[in-house]
Amino acid sequence: MTDNTRQKQPSFLEYQGRYKGILGWILSTDHKRIGLLYLYTMLFFFSVAAILGILMKTQLLAPGETIMGPQTYNSFFTLHGIIMIFIIVVPGLPAVFGNFFLPIMIGAKDVAFPRLNLLSWWVYIIGILIVLTSQFTGGGPPDTGWTFYAPYSFQTPTNVLPAVFGAFVMGFSSILTGINFVVTIHRLRAPGMSWLKMPLFPWTLYGTAWIQILATPVIGITLLLIVAERMLGIGFFDPALGGDPILYQHLFWIYSHPAVYIMILPAMGVISEIIPVFSKKSIFGYRAIVLSTMAIAFVGYFVWGHHMFTSGMSGRALFTFSFLTFLVAIPSAIKVFNWVATMHKGSLHLHTPFFWAVSFLFVFMVGGLTGLVLGALATNVHLHDTHFVVAHFHFIVFGGTGFAFMGAIHYWFPKMFGRMYDAKWANLGWGIFFIGFLSLYLPMFYLGMMGMPRRYYDYLPEFHGPNILSSLGAWVMISGILIIFANLIRSARSGPRTSEKNPWGGKTLEWQVDTPPTLENYDEIPRVDETPYDYRDYTGIDNPNN
Amino acid sequence: MTIHRDDLGDKFGMWLFIFTELLLFGMLFVVYAVYRSMHPEAFRIAAEELDVALGTINTVLLLISSLTVAMSITAIQKGNKQRALQLLGVTLLIAIIFLVNKYFEWGAKFEYGFYPGSEVLQELGFGTILFFGLYFFMTGIHALHILIGIGLFIYVIVQMKNDKIHQTDYVWLENTGLYWHLVDLIWIFLFPLFYLIH
Numbered sequence: 001m002t003d004n005t006r007q008k009q010p011s012f013l014e015y016q017g018r019y020k021g022i023l024g025w026i027l028s029t030d031h032k033r034i035g036l037l038y039l040y041t042m043l044f045f046f047s048v049a050a051i052l053g054i055l056m057k058t059q060l061l062a063p064g065e066t067i068m069g070p071q072t073y074n075s076f077f078t079l080h081g082i083i084m085i086f087i088i089v090v091p092g093l094p095a096v097f098g099n100f101f102l103p104i105m106i107g108a109k110d111v112a113f114p115r116l117n118l119l120s121w122w123v124y125i126i127g128i129l130i131v132l133t134s135q136f137t138g139g140g141p142p143d144t145g146w147t148f149y150a151p152y153s154f155q156t157p158t159n160v161l162p163a164v165f166g167a168f169v170m171g172f173s174s175i176l177t178g179i180n181f182v183v184t185i186h187r188l189r190a191p192g193m194s195w196l197k198m199p200l201f202p203w204t205l206y207g208t209a210w211i212q213i214l215a216t217p218v219i220g221i222t223l224l225l226i227v228a229e230r231m232l233g234i235g236f237f238d239p240a241l242g243g244d245p246i247l248y249q250h251l252f253w254i255y256s257h258p259a260v261y262i263m264i265l266p267a268m269g270v271i272s273e274i275i276p277v278f279s280k281k282s283i284f285g286y287r288a289i290v291l292s293t294m295a296i297a298f299v300g301y302f303v304w305g306h307h308m309f310t311s312g313m314s315g316r317a318l319f320t321f322s323f324l325t326f327l328v329a330i331p332s333a334i335k336v337f338n339w340v341a342t343m344h345k346g347s348l349h350l351h352t353p354f355f356w357a358v359s360f361l362f363v364f365m366v367g368g369l370t371g372l373v374l375g376a377l378a379t380n381v382h383l384h385d386t387h388f389v390v391a392h393f394h395f396i397v398f399g400g401t402g403f404a405f406m407g408a409i410h411y412w413f414p415k416m417f418g419r420m421y422d423a424k425w426a427n428l429g430w431g432i433f434f435i436g437f438l439s440l441y442l443p444m445f446y447l448g449m450m451g452m453p454r455r456y457y458d459y460l461p462e463f464h465g466p467n468i469l470s471s472l473g474a475w476v477m478i479s480g481i482l483i484i485f486a487n488l489i490r491s492a493r494s495g496p497r498t499s500e501k502n503p504w505g506g507k508t509l510e511w512q513v514d515t516p517p518t519l520e521n522y523d524e525i526p527r528v529d530e531t532p533y534d535y536r537d538y539t540g541i542d543n544p545n546n
Numbered sequence: 547m548t549i550h551r552d553d554l555g556d557k558f559g560m561w562l563f564i565f566t567e568l569l570l571f572g573m574l575f576v577v578y579a580v581y582r583s584m585h586p587e588a589f590r591i592a593a594e595e596l597d598v599a600l601g602t603i604n605t606v607l608l609l610i611s612s613l614t615v616a617m618s619i620t621a622i623q624k625g626n627k628q629r630a631l632q633l634l635g636v637t638l639l640i641a642i643i644f645l646v647n648k649y650f651e652w653g654a655k656f657e658y659g660f661y662p663g664s665e666v667l668q669e670l671g672f673g674t675i676l677f678f679g680l681y682f683f684m685t686g687i688h689a690l691h692i693l694i695g696i697g698l699f700i701y702v703i704v705q706m707k708n709d710k711i712h713q714t715d716y717v718w719l720e721n722t723g724l725y726w727h728l729v730d731l732i733w734i735f736l737f738p739l740f741y742l743i744h
Contacts, residue, residue, distance in 0.1 A: 109550070110550075112552065112555050112559065113556075113559060116559075175563075175566050178562075179559050179562045179563055179566075180559070182558075182562055183555050183558050183559045183562070186555070186558060187552055187554070187555040187558070188555075213562050213565055213566055214565060214566070214569055215569075216566065217566040217567070217569040217570035217573070218569055218570070218573050220570060221570045221571075221573045221574060221687075222573065224687075225577075225683070228662075228683055232662045232663060232682075233662050233663040234662045234679035234680075234682070234683055235662065235672075235675050235676060235679050236577060236581075236676070236679060236680075236683075241672065241675050241676070241679075242581075242585070242671075242672025242673065242675055242676050243676065244580070247577065247580060251573060251576075251577075254573070
């Protein structure tokens with residue numbers, strides 16, 4: 001595709017556009033720069049929310065008040081949830097790696113609507129700013145939890161309004177990104193790349209984008225109803241005016257359950273990219289992964305009721321939601337089998353991204369199977385609103401999406417920055433993080449089964465032991481995060497430069513463009529006639545530079 | 547750098563946006579259905595307070611405006627800029643008249659004390675409170691869409707005057723038209739649900 005005589009074009013990092021300095025970034029419509037803008041925003045807010053988390057775990061080190069009182073604890077878990085869910089994991093992988101790599105992986109020069117893409121980031125930032133004002137104005141930081149359950153969310157004197165409205169605004173950003181990706185995938189695939197020749201990360205982004213388009217408006221209108229409830233007293237969720245708070249829960253989860261798949265589907269896509277590359281083996285059951293992706297996106301709409309088993313529903317509704325919940329586990333399990341089968345008899349290359357991918361499999365299975373414990377009607381009644389639930393969704397959302405995010409950044413880092421990170425520190429960070437993660441969340445399963453409720457700043461003395469382990473785990477995990485971040489930030493600024501196009505021996509298109517990519521990715525749009533992940537020609541000899 | 551242009555892609559994007567709008571209103575229709583089934587009698591009585599004549603006029607107006615915007619697309623396709631501008635002007639005018647009617651309609655409701663949080667409603671019971679809550683919220687969100695539509699029409703008219711929208715590049719107008727049909731369509735459902743069914 002490229003010959004050596006071609007003049008080297010500046011990379012997207014160096015390219016001098018209409019604006020200089022920071023304006024060249026925040027006004028750039030280049031999908032790669034926008035992806036990095038999201039990345040930096042998320043890194044910052046992740047650090048904030050992680051600090052909130054560590055403070056909460058420190059509070060739970062011993063029964064009674066240690067470092068904060070109940071009201072502070074309530075506002076901490078609320079802000080922790082809002083940041084982690086609405087600012088980080090929901091936009092997460094699509095906004096950062098989808099923006100950066102979707103066009104490159106399907107052989108396009110940019111997304112379908114580059115200006116809309118920049119607008120999405122701006123809307124996202126405005127939403128964040130609105131949410132932040134809730135912390136410093138009015139009746140104090142919100143204390144409702146990120147779910148804003150009625151009727152408390154319109155009765156509490158704390159400043160819920162900006163938080164809800166900010167989340168509403170961020171929904172727009174999500175919708176616009178979704179529309180952009182669906183149109184991009186439909187219209188801009190390289191010639192010859194039929195649907196079943198598309199790599200799996202774009203496939204999962206496709207499923208995710210549809211959920212973003214079809215589910216986000218539901219939360220949008222629901223949050224707007226909360227705003228109207230607080231400001232005008234329209235009474236839809238207020239029993240004193242004839243409204244029904246349970247209806248709020250339905251509307252909320254009609255979005256928020258599919259949103260879980262917004263979080264996890266792209267993570268599955270990343271894992272599907274990493275595993276074949278480091279196993280040097282064609283992905284096992286490409287079509288099964290594609291189909292299960294779309295099946296998850298579809299069935300995921302019909303399981304929201306499993307969040308409400310104890311809220312009051314008819315027996316028939318309970319059975320149906322429970323049954324559908326078990327159904328949606330099947331496509332996820334199919335994927336796990338595919339990944340394991342891909343590794344089977346492969347030539348495993350133990351690099352950092354592969355460590356993250358394999359540990360993803362482990363935590364994802366624990367998270368998924370405990371999800372079934374919660375999806376079963378009888379056990380749900382016992383475990384509802386306990387620490388078991390907290391442990392479960394941290395295994396899925398942090399363990400699933402978080403591990404995939406870390407895997408993705410270690411996988412694509414050389415391509416994104418044209419520099420290499422220090423593998424020793426990266427592996428060490430992973431090890432410490434993994435150990436910390438397990439000792440932080442595994443005791444929570446036990447605590448939940450013993451009956452420790454979630455969202456309390458205090459607990460009974462008999463829960464003390466496991467809580468100590470859990471809090472220590474949190475400190476270990478944060479040390480791992482510090483090592484990983486320090487290594488990545490240092491390497492992005494001053495790591496050894498590399499212009500190696502394909503350091504890992506990947507087969508997808510992003511490994512054929514320059515490192516780092518040029519402004520338009522391709523001089524000439526490539527033609528794609530082969531399926532991705534074809535390793536039949538692998539000879540066992542790796543790239544000597546690697 | 548070549549300018550990338552893909553009219554079909556642009557319209558595809560607009561259709562996806564329309565899906566999101568349908569789901570947004572769809573959830574409100576769900577809320578309506580739930581509360582109507584809980585308070586059928588109160589909803590029937592409360593509906594009689596609405597001005598069917600004014601509602602009908604607004605419905606007819608919106609239908610006509612959907613026609614005029616579609617005709618303006620045909621006009622620009624045929625290269626008749628003047629006619630297209632006239633038809634867009636009519637559409638814009640109708641959109642404004644719709645809001646003026648809405649203002650009088652809402653004003654009358656406020657005069658009689660039929661608004662969320664009023665004392666009159668408190669005495670009339672849950673069903674009536676919910677009916678007027680839904681009425682104001684749903685027609686309010688719809689009116690917001692009309693306002694956005696007015697903004698879009700003004701933008702399209704200015705762009706057409708400056709020949710940025712012309713016979714071979716009119717996807718902005720087409721997408722505005724699609725949006726306007728959506729606003730019309732939502733009203734086609736709102737009108738019978740609030741004004742007509744007993």
